[in-house]
Amino acid sequence: MAADIWVMGGGLLENPYGQLIRADAISHLAACEDKLTASRLGSAEAVTLAHKDKERDTDLPRNFHLRLLAKLSEARNQARNTDEDLVLFADLDHHGTW
Numbered sequence: 085m086a087a088d089i090w091v092m093g094g095g096l097l098e099n100p101y102g103q104l105i106r107a108d109a110i111s112h113l114a115a116c117e118d119k120l121t122a123s124r125l126g127s128a129e130a131v132t133l134a135h136k137d138k139e140r141d142t143d144l145p146r147n148f149h150l151r152l153l154a155k156l157s158e159a160r161n162q163a164r165n166t167d168e169d170l171v172l173f174a175d176l177d178h179h180g181t182w
Contacts, residue, residue, distance in 0.1 A: 087163040089156065090171045091122070093133040104171070105131055107156055117143035120152065120174065133174035 089107040111125040119135040133152070136143050145151070152174060159170050 087166050088169045089159045089163055090169060091133060091152075091156075092171055092173045093122070093131045103131060105133070107159070107172070113149045113152065115144070115147075115149035120144060120148055 090104045091107055091110070093103045093105055105122060109124060110122040112123045112127075114121045114123075114130070117136065120133045121130040122133050123130040134144060134148065152172075155172055159172055163170055
């Protein structure tokens, strides 16, 4: 059985408890310079996965949502070889990358 892939939303600095969203439940991503949100298609409820760095006042990088999709693809390939769930952190490191 393949592992589940989860995305930790909200950023650990602002919300150390986080919010986990199962990746296969995400069917809609919306990105702008301020934040990246995810939802199910047709749902009015959206979850913020990442937002701009308020301390450094830096926007999210362009195509951040596409970077998430690339990381999800990598995680799906990795999940085929394990039965342990995987968690992606939708956040930037100090270099501005995943």
